[in-house]
Amino acid sequence: MQSRSIAPGGPSRSPLALPRRPPAPLRSSPRSAPRPASPSALAAVLPTAFRAALPVALWAILALPLLGAGCGGDGKGTAPVLLHPQDFLPTQVSGWEQAGAPQTGTTDAELQAVINGGYEIYTRHGMKEFAIADYAGSGAQAGAVLRVSIYEMTTAQGALDLYDDGDIRPSTIEAYPAVGETARLSPIIPTGKALDFVRARYYAKIEISNAVSPEEARNQAEFFAGNVDQEMTR
Numbered sequence: 384m385q386s387r388s389i390a391p392g393g394p395s396r397s398p399l400a401l402p403r404r405p406p407a408p409l410r411s412s413p414r415s416a417p418r419p420a421s422p423s424a425l426a427a428v429l430p431t432a433f434r435a436a437l438p439v440a441l442w443a444i445l446a447l448p449l450l451g452a453g454c455g456g457d458g459k460g461t462a463p464v465l466l467h468p469q470d471f472l473p474t475q476v477s478g479w480e481q482a483g484a485p486q487t488g489t490t491d492a493e494l495q496a497v498i499n500g501g502y503e504i505y506t507r508h509g510m511k512e513f514a515i516a517d518y519a520g521s522g523a524q525a526g527a528v529l530r531v532s533i534y535e536m537t538t539a540q541g542a543l544d545l546y547d548d549g550d551i552r553p554s555t556i557e558a559y560p561a562v563g564e565t566a567r568l569s570p571i572i573p574t575g576k577a578l579d580f581v582r583a584r585y586y587a588k589i590e591i592s593n594a595v596s597p598e599e600a601r602n603q604a605e606f607f608a609g610n611v612d613q614e615m616t617r
Contacts, residue, residue: 468514468533471614478524485516508545509537529591539584562612576600578608582615
């Protein structure tokens with residue numbers, strides 16, 4: 384019978400490999416939803432030049448409506464010009480010299496002092512301001528006298544009502560479509576001519592007397608009326 388020797392301490396055993404546990408998953412700490420950056424934090428990351436220009440840009444945007452409100456009717460940003468009747472009076476006309484300074488005013492008394500009668504015709508239709516200038520002919524127009532009267536009414540309808548008023552409407556008229564919105568020619572005996580017209584809220588009248596002929600009186604009345612109307616529509 385074959386005997387087995389046994390080492391002291393019992394039979395030897397091969398070491399057992401212990402199973403390894405998989406590493407526990409890392410737990411992420413709960414996070415809150417991202418918060419929007421505050422204005423101060425946003426400003427901190429903006430370039431310095433941009434932060435400096437930002438208030439200026441904001442003020443420019445806010446000022447646009449105010450700038451638009453101050454623009455004139457031409458759409459170019461210019462302030463509107465307030466015109467008066469004397470601004471439409473001819474100043475330098477070949478063959479004519481202005482006889483003194485224009486007479487201007489805004490009241491009934493001032494108008495009465497200039498035309499000395501009949502002033503109420505103009506004031507009852509809402510006269511706001513007037514300008515009247517006299518001219519003396521020279522050279523070929525020597526001896527002729529001419530007056531330009533311009534009345535600014537409070538409304539355009541007031542100017543038309545004045546034009547149609549029977550107290551100033553001539554008995555003999557000739558339509559003259561070359562100036563204004565409505566215009567007419569009428570004779571002044573013996574060699575004179577009158578031409579009156581309406582443009583917007585203005586009523587204008589040109590009267591010439593002592594002309595060398597009725598034809599020349601008409602030419603000069605038309606010339607002055609054209610100048611005045613051109614200034615009104617400039």
